[in-house]
Amino acid sequence: MTALLEVEGLSKRFRGLRAVSNVGFAVPKGGIVALIGPNGAGKTTTFNLIAGVFPPNEGSVRLDGRPITGLKPHQVCAAGIGRTFQIVKPFGDLTVEENVVVGALARERSVDTARRIARGVLERLGLAEQSFRPARSLTLPDRKRLEVARALATRPTLLLLDEVLAGLRPTEVDRMVEVLRDLNRREGLTILMIEHVMRAVMALSDHVVVLDHGEKIAEGTPADVTADPRVIESYLGAESL
Amino acid sequence: MTARAMALAGVLLAALLAAPLVADSYVLSVLTTVLWFAYVGQAWNVMMGFSGLLSLGHALYVGLGAYASAALFVHFGIGPWLGLFVGVALAAAAGAFIGFLGFRFGVRGVHFALLTIAFAEVARIGFDHIGWLGGSGGLFLPVGGSDPLNLRGAPVLFYYVILALVLLAFALAKVLLHSRLGYQWLAIREDAEAAEAVGVDLFRARIKAVVVSAALTALGGVFQAFYFNNLFPEQVFSMGRSIEIILPAIVGGIGTLFGPILGAFILTPMGEALTGAIGALGIDLPGLKQLFYGAALVAIIVFRPEGVWPWLSRRLKLVRGPQ
Numbered sequence: 298m299t300a301l302l303e304v305e306g307l308s309k310r311f312r313g314l315r316a317v318s319n320v321g322f323a324v325p326k327g328g329i330v331a332l333i334g335p336n337g338a339g340k341t342t343t344f345n346l347i348a349g350v351f352p353p354n355e356g357s358v359r360l361d362g363r364p365i366t367g368l369k370p371h372q373v374c375a376a377g378i379g380r381t382f383q384i385v386k387p388f389g390d391l392t393v394e395e396n397v398v399v400g401a402l403a404r405e406r407s408v409d410t411a412r413r414i415a416r417g418v419l420e421r422l423g424l425a426e427q428s429f430r431p432a433r434s435l436t437l438p439d440r441k442r443l444e445v446a447r448a449l450a451t452r453p454t455l456l457l458l459d460e461v462l463a464g465l466r467p468t469e470v471d472r473m474v475e476v477l478r479d480l481n482r483r484e485g486l487t488i489l490m491i492e493h494v495m496r497a498v499m500a501l502s503d504h505v506v507v508l509d510h511g512e513k514i515a516e517g518t519p520a521d522v523t524a525d526p527r528v529i530e531s532y533l534g535a536e537s538l
Numbered sequence: 539m540t541a542r543a544m545a546l547a548g549v550l551l552a553a554l555l556a557a558p559l560v561a562d563s564y565v566l567s568v569l570t571t572v573l574w575f576a577y578v579g580q581a582w583n584v585m586m587g588f589s590g591l592l593s594l595g596h597a598l599y600v601g602l603g604a605y606a607s608a609a610l611f612v613h614f615g616i617g618p619w620l621g622l623f624v625g626v627a628l629a630a631a632a633g634a635f636i637g638f639l640g641f642r643f644g645v646r647g648v649h650f651a652l653l654t655i656a657f658a659e660v661a662r663i664g665f666d667h668i669g670w671l672g673g674s675g676g677l678f679l680p681v682g683g684s685d686p687l688n689l690r691g692a693p694v695l696f697y698y699v700i701l702a703l704v705l706l707a708f709a710l711a712k713v714l715l716h717s718r719l720g721y722q723w724l725a726i727r728e729d730a731e732a733a734e735a736v737g738v739d740l741f742r743a744r745i746k747a748v749v750v751s752a753a754l755t756a757l758g759g760v761f762q763a764f765y766f767n768n769l770f771p772e773q774v775f776s777m778g779r780s781i782e783i784i785l786p787a788i789v790g791g792i793g794t795l796f797g798p799i800l801g802a803f804i805l806t807p808m809g810e811a812l813t814g815a816i817g818a819l820g821i822d823l824p825g826l827k828q829l830f831y832g833a834a835l836v837a838i839i840v841f842r843p844e845g846v847w848p849w850l851s852r853r854l855k856l857v858r859g860p861q
Contacts, residue, residue: 370735374735391725395724399736403738
């Protein structure tokens with residue numbers, strides 16, 4: 298399989314603190330890759346480097362063979378990467394539908410067309426009934442869904458999901474997992490996800506990358522990775538043994 | 539908007555159109571002032587209300603529009619219908635420059651507001667020393683005659699011109715708000731980082747907001763020059779004027795289309811009535827109006843921080859839905 302996203306030798310320091318050092322991995326076209334690791338491992342920093350929030354000190358990011366290192370977030374979005382935020386960032390005073398319309402306008406000139414796209418996405422994520430509520434009135438699970446909806450509306454080829462399952466009840470996790478799997482299988486959407494909910498990681502991903510202290514300590518299939526002693530020690534914790 | 543709101547808007551508009559038939563010259567002058575503030579308030583709202591950019595120096599754009607059109611008329615006999623293009627272009631360029639400085643170098647929030655004040659202050663002091671524009675002694679337009687094409691005429695002419703400007707600004711704001719750019723502005727206002735992540739070019743969208751706002755405000759300046767026929771840098775560019783421009787939108791409701799209009803209709807007549815009442819008692823209290831504006835601002839911030847319009851529209855059932 299060819300790689301859609303290629304990350305090579307990525308490093309980022311914040312005032313001397315090495316948040317990410319020499320991280321490299323690839324996300325194959327049509328695949329679902331999970332990025333896991335303990336808190337502070339550098340997962341979100343890696344996401345921000347890919348999404349263009351800040352430039353890396355070293356390393357490169359390529360999307361479909363095209364270098365996107367150092368591009369601004371709006372250019373990264375235009376290149377085809379949609380993202381969600383771990384700490385959800387709804388446009389609070391706008392309605393749920395308007396939030397998603399803004400996403401759809403990334404690739405649409407016409408507001409009417411954007412609204413049609415938004416409705417379809419909201420339907421898909423089970424948010425259609427909340428369409429006309431202000432986003433700030435949503436519950437946390439719905440806000441997480443809205444994050445995914447807004448990112449999907451930009452019609453990305455690669456979706457970056459930053460802990461969209463954390464804080465959801467098991468039934469809600471299953472529902473979201475179903476939606477993501479469906480998007481992946483039916484539309485070939487490639488997904489890179491940061492996730493703590495191991496059940497979902499096991500169910501969804503074909504490949505797992507493990508970070509710890511800013512470095513990649515393991516990668517492989519979910520089964521391989523969860524059997525790796527280093528991973529168990531650093532991440533899953535002694536109680537998992 | 540509900541049918542009820544449409545009907546109410548229709549009645550109010552008809553009343554405004556018919557007002558000169560019944561209003562005496564004093565009432566007409568107050569209404570003209572009200573509409574002027576409604577207009578520049580709407581223009582300011584494009585920056586703050588739509589895009590979340592706080593400008594405390596909008597007097598700059600008023601002044602550029604006013605001085606450009608007045609100078610062209612006084613020195614070259616060029617009428618305001620042409621002069622306004624120069625004034626608007628100058629203000630748009632000034633806005634683009636301030637925006638460029640601010641957004642290119644990451645000047646945000648309060649610091650951006652300070653930047654806008656700084657430019658207005660530079661203009662205030664600078665224009666004092668431009669002899670060609672009358673300097674601190676003021677620039678005066680020839681008064682008299684009736685020549686609507688050069689905006690020379692009776693107060694009723696000015697009343698209808700500013701009413702037309704208010705309607706134009708309202709329509710433009712409404713169209714912009716429902717456009718692609720409008721959605722991007724709102725997204726930036728709500729959360730710039732999230733907006734960027736869904737493809738909004740923050741720099742360009744913000745610059746556009748400043749340019750639109752500055753250009754509209756400059757038209758208010760052209761009106762002011764030809765209505766009052768005199769311009770003094772100390773007044774035109776004053777910090778106090780910049781504050782007066784932002785009050786209608788704050789009182790009426792920042793980010794709403796009717797807010798600046800409602801705010802102007804609340805503030806100006808009350809300020810006038812208060813000044814009149816105190817004057818009738820034979821007491822001379824300079825600065826009373828400013829004191830009143832200050833008190834009104836405090837009251838709004840404490841009791842209706844969203845402004846009067848969102849509350850009023852709910853009370854009068856002028857909007858649908860849970861909001």
